[in-house]
Amino acid sequence: MGAEISLSDLSPGIKATIVALHGGHGFQRRLRTMGIREGKTIIVVAKQPFGGPLVLEVDGKRTTLGRGMARRILVRWEG
Amino acid sequence: MKRIVLMGNPNVGKSVVFSRLTGANVIASNYPGTTVDFSRGRMKLGGETVEIIDAPGTYSLEPSNRAEEVALHMLQEADVVINVVDATNLERNLYLTLELLERGIPVIVALNMWDEARHVGIHVDERALEELLGVPVVPTVALTGEGIKALVSRISEARPSDRIRPVTEDERWVTIGAIIKQVERVEHRHHTLWDRISDMTITPLTGIPIAVAVLLFAFLLVRLIGETLITYVLDPFFNSLYLPLIERLSEWLGPGILHSILIGEYGTDINFIESLGLLTTGLYVPLGAVLPYIIGFYFTLSILEDTGYLPRLATLMDTVFHRLGMHGYGIVPLFLGLGCNVPGALAVRNMEAKKQRFISATLLAIAVPCMAQTAMVFGILGPYGFHYVVMVFFTLGILYLVVGIILNRFIPGESPEIFLEIPPYRRPSIRAVAKKTWMRIRWFLGDAIPYLFLGVFVVNVLYVVGFLQWLGDVLSPFMHMAFGLPGEASIALIIGFLRKDLAVGMLLPLGLSAAQLVIAATVLTIYFPCIATFTVLIKELGIKGMAASASIMVATAVTVGFILRIILLGV
Ligand SMILES: Nc1nc2c(ncn2[C@@H]2O[C@H](COP(=O)(O)OP(=O)(O)OP(=O)(O)O)[C@@H](O)[C@H]2O)c(=O)[nH]1
Ligand SMILES: [Mg+2]
Numbered sequence: 197m198g199a200e201i202s203l204s205d206l207s208p209g210i211k212a213t214i215v216a217l218h219g220g221h222g223f224q225r226r227l228r229t230m231g232i233r234e235g236k237t238i239i240v241v242a243k244q245p246f247g248g249p250l251v252l253e254v255d256g257k258r259t260t261l262g263r264g265m266a267r268r269i270l271v272r273w274e275g
Numbered sequence: 276m277k278r279i280v281l282m283g284n285p286n287v288g289k290s291v292v293f294s295r296l297t298g299a300n301v302i303a304s305n306y307p308g309t310t311v312d313f314s315r316g317r318m319k320l321g322g323e324t325v326e327i328i329d330a331p332g333t334y335s336l337e338p339s340n341r342a343e344e345v346a347l348h349m350l351q352e353a354d355v356v357i358n359v360v361d362a363t364n365l366e367r368n369l370y371l372t373l374e375l376l377e378r379g380i381p382v383i384v385a386l387n388m389w390d391e392a393r394h395v396g397i398h399v400d401e402r403a404l405e406e407l408l409g410v411p412v413v414p415t416v417a418l419t420g421e422g423i424k425a426l427v428s429r430i431s432e433a434r435p436s437d438r439i440r441p442v443t444e445d446e447r448w449v450t451i452g453a454i455i456k457q458v459e460r461v462e463h464r465h466h467t468l469w470d471r472i473s474d475m476t477i478t479p480l481t482g483i484p485i486a487v488a489v490l491l492f493a494f495l496l497v498r499l500i501g502e503t504l505i506t507y508v509l510d511p512f513f514n515s516l517y518l519p520l521i522e523r524l525s526e527w528l529g530p531g532i533l534h535s536i537l538i539g540e541y542g543t544d545i546n547f548i549e550s551l552g553l554l555t556t557g558l559y560v561p562l563g564a565v566l567p568y569i570i571g572f573y574f575t576l577s578i579l580e581d582t583g584y585l586p587r588l589a590t591l592m593d594t595v596f597h598r599l600g601m602h603g604y605g606i607v608p609l610f611l612g613l614g615c616n617v618p619g620a621l622a623v624r625n626m627e628a629k630k631q632r633f634i635s636a637t638l639l640a641i642a643v644p645c646m647a648q649t650a651m652v653f654g655i656l657g658p659y660g661f662h663y664v665v666m667v668f669f670t671l672g673i674l675y676l677v678v679g680i681i682l683n684r685f686i687p688g689e690s691p692e693i694f695l696e697i698p699p700y701r702r703p704s705i706r707a708v709a710k711k712t713w714m715r716i717r718w719f720l721g722d723a724i725p726y727l728f729l730g731v732f733v734v735n736v737l738y739v740v741g742f743l744q745w746l747g748d749v750l751s752p753f754m755h756m757a758f759g760l761p762g763e764a765s766i767a768l769i770i771g772f773l774r775k776d777l778a779v780g781m782l783l784p785l786g787l788s789a790a791q792l793v794i795a796a797t798v799l800t801i802y803f804p805c806i807a808t809f810t811v812l813i814k815e816l817g818i819k820g821m822a823a824s825a826s827i828m829v830a831t832a833v834t835v836g837f838i839l840r841i842i843l844l845g846v
Contacts, residue, residue, distance in 0.1 A: 222337065228448065229284075229334035230696060231367040242478040248594040249603070249693050251477050256395070256464070257364060258473070260590040260603070262692020 203269040204250065208240045212271035214254075219268040227269070230259055238271060277325040279430065280349050282375060283359035284368050285309075285332025286698050288387040291417035292359055293329035296427065300714050301329055303707070304580035307696050308332070308607065308625035311342045313349050320430060328352070331624075334367075336374045341624040341632075350380075355433045357426070359385045362392035362399055362414065365459055369451045372408065376439040382410045383433035385426050389414040391699070396462030404458045409438030418704070469700045476587045477697070486591055489584065493575050500571030501650065509563045513547060521545055521554060536735050548654075549784045556780065557731040560651070561723040565776050566716070568650035572614050573715045574708065581703035581711075585610065586695055593693050599679025600634045600686060601626065602693035608635050612643040614715070615722075616808040619643065620815055630688035634679060636812055637824045640804040641831055642675040644775070647723065651779035652796045659789035666793045670835065671800060678831060722807060723774070730773040734766070734781070757833055758794050759840040761785055771799050772806055790843040794836055802832035 206212055214236050217224045231254045241251040249262045281289045285307030294300055297316030302309055314329045330349040331342040338344040358375055360368040375382050386401055405412040411429045415422035475481045528534045530541035539550025547559035579585060593603030604625055612619025619639050623632040656663040737743045743766045751762025763785055771778035782795050813821045
């Protein structure tokens, strides 16, 4: 079992598994319909500086997501 | 008439399918949120004429912005839905598919991007999918037209599904998981060159220098195309062919009101910008001065759109736009607005919050000159030296930031973070770029020429009745004090409501100094949008929102004009 951390703390280039989504119902739905779901493997491709958004890769597809939103995604990283 | 609505996630190819089915042209680009309003078209289906509707993309049937609301609204009108699905992204696309099927609407699924799926090693068993969903599934490549015939031939088979029943959201995901397991096989795939380029353009360290280079290159390309067309095509045409013709017409007409309206004042030299006749200024401004830059701009924009670079730029710029109360997607209205403010103002629908839309639209109207106006500013200020042109655009750039920061501070409401799908890079097809550029040129001509004619005509009439001279006199003290401009410059402000390019041209005969031209051109951008943009803004912001926005515009124009006056002309 690796450590569970929030996605915003995951370093770029490291594979992790999405464990849980927090936040409002609508927000969770949006995450899932954009491919960000529990059990998926996720990689942070890039982090924009000054608290800017993250670029994620799930299933070979990329998404830009605000830092605050990323805090509400819990991932397990096989370190 | 039977109504068939195209529904699907953003950027899956609905608009390309629409063009294929109807032969009508709509804009398609490689970023989510291209279509923000519906378009209607027709096609023959088994001897019957049916209506096809292209709707904005949506991820689910619970809208999260105004564009998605439009999509939902169109769904109410649907007799049949063609659900366009991205085959390379099947899993998440199926969420909307299931929601549609659960509603019991007759559906047919177009499994689009079939070429890309093959290319990246994603195999979908369309027969099995058809079996599981209980509605027809047809693989398509909208871009080449492959599979479209099969799609059309099977529309009549669209039916409500007898396999899918309404369930809870969690159960829906379980169903999707089960379907994917049975129909999809993904080959392991190595990172390609495009992937590596994608990484480089979105990582700040390499991405920002690349962005600067891309934007600089884009700017140079617009200028190169514009100037080349002017030097080698339009100037020779207007000066060597058209001018002699007009001169002959002038002789033949002789002095009189007809001459004034068609050509300009009799007995003076014909000047295509200053003469203010329908056949001189009315034709030269849109065709001779503006069109070449419109061609350059839209060609360049189409390439940026079709490669898929814009969402990357939105990501890199997000932090800046966040300070202005928007998020990175704000570059889309900005870029579209640099061509024409109207599509720019419509694109604000993709932003989730009212505050974001208000700020984006207001900044667009204040600080983003359309290409028609930009071309004229280059035209009239360029001869005095390029640094004068820079002054105008530098002021506007600073203004975009400063007003944005201020509005962010004072406009109440939330400003959600960016949440944007980054599409894969695609090689723009020459044909698609040419077609898109041509479509936009036609819209420009269709919009610009009538308004320019109207503008020239109105000026002539108001001169004849003496209204403009009177107005110039009345406003003279104000114009002088606030902006250091003669009273007649107020006439340009009034005409600017009809066409800003014409208004900039009208500054020329006033004999202003370069510094005065800088002030006038800047104020002309800020003070108010043209009528076409104004109409759209009322629709997007509501009357009250527009009134607030307009007060900000006028206040900003007076403030900035006055500051420029102090800086450039002294007290
Ligand atoms: N390779 C490939 N590209 C396609 C196909 N269909 C569409 N495209 C491209 O995909 C991009 C998106 O197409 P659009 O038709 O604008 O997508 P849309 O679904 O209307 O998007 P929104 O209006 O934003 O919801 C464009 O760059 C198209 O050229 C296809 O079958 N294969
Ligand atoms: Mg579209």
